[in-house]
Amino acid sequence: MNCSDWISIICAGVSLVVTIIIACLQFWQSSRINKFERRQDERDEQRHAESVKAQAVSFISKHYSNRGLIPLCAIAAMHNDLFYYSREMYREFCCMTLEVQNRILEYCELDLRVKEVDGLFEKCIKEMEKVFHAFFPNDDSPFYEGAKYVLRSLEEYGNQEIPILYIKYRPSYKDPNMVAGKIVSSGFDGTSPYHMCIDDTLQRAKGGNHSKKTFKKMEDIYEVSGSFGIEACQFLTTLAQYLAMYGNKNSDSKKDYGHPEDSNNMNTMEDLFLLSVFHMYTELVLNGTE
Template sequence: MAKFERRQDERDERRHAEEVKSRAVSFISKHYADRGLIPLCAMAAMHNDLHYYSREMYREFCCMTLEVQNRVLKYCGLDLRVAEGKKLFERCIEAVTDVLCIRFPGDESPFYDGGKYVLRSLERYGGEKIPVERINYHSTYAASPFAINPNSTSSYESCITDVLSESFRGEGSEQPISVLEYEYAFKGTPEIEACRFVTVLAQYIAIYSSKDDDSSKDYGAPGAYAGETISTMEDLFLLAVFEMYIHLVLQEKEA
């Protein structure tokens, strides 16, 4: 009887393992064209797996068991894993706020009220297309005589990345957030644009404050992998959470 029960348990384990593999492979195959967004699926599940995400890929991932979710990440060769826990977003906002307090103590933070503008990118505008792709801004490179069409507009993120990169190197303003709020008219712009500004800002503060540039771990690079696009405010929100999580929250855990 003991041998029979052991064989039965082994068969059950094999069937379970095969089912987990089948579901993981099926998910990757179905969403292969957008496989670069799989790290954002993990963020969606960790943030709120009960939220009705506009992208089917996120909803489907949230409906899978934790074991299948992490098997998907493993098969994609990622070091990222879905962890059980609560208040991921709150931890991310707290971490990025701490960075500002330490690096730029004389500056103001747009992440007040629990990062409400970042959260509204998902909860109010998640299904909407990201507004304003180009801005009237000319970086130092764009103004050089070697630049192609120096009078053209720049990507939305270009001013944010220029100002933050200089300030984090200690070569720019000691109040970079105030500078950027003025440049992007944060306090007078429509709310969806204000949400976009703060969400992108959180994303790049996390990136530029990271101390783990030489890490051998591969968490993925959503939006720069295989043709997938960050096209909605929902995508943008999850991307910002992803960058805050891998550069700030995970590093704090490993410290």
């Protein structure tokens, strides 16, 4: 080989070495960038997780005295997160991200989760009406036109206090014709908590006591026959709640969705509406799919 050939070979060798060195440098630089990006992503994820935790803990702490109503916050968000709820707690919960909302429920050790459910209210009413016809097969459903009177409890009377807390009614367990009734009926003033007549009626209907006049008698006791105002809304919303509770066929479920009815701070029609939807959703819709 002449001198020119050797020069070509040397140049090719140098070029190859330089190419290898450049490739190694690029690989090293790429590795550094990837490691940096992974560290950056991990820091971002950690900051995000800390932010979610902080928001969830802050909400629970702020509303600790009303923490029993947190399940109703979830229902409010699922029903309509754009609605202007009268209770600040509901509005604040609706403004949070889905991740924060569910972290709040997780920290409260509840099995309920916020998720997108198309037509939540309509699904609840559909399932609840099945229960109504099972308990009152001889009566027409009062939940006509999409259960408009139940919906009015929120949309028209939401910020108003629940109007009736006691009714003129003697519950079955205070029946003076029964031995136990004689004992507990002493001092009975003729009134009972609002839900007692509905409770008794559904108990009897569950036992197979179906009568064409059963539902009409209940309407008369509550004095809502022919009524279209807030009293009718309270009656039908409460009835829907108890129908859901009695219609639950999966009562042995170990799921804990919360017990907002035990809260002492439920005082508005908005609270009553959300409680009713809560029971329809958890007792009939969710339990029906488990």
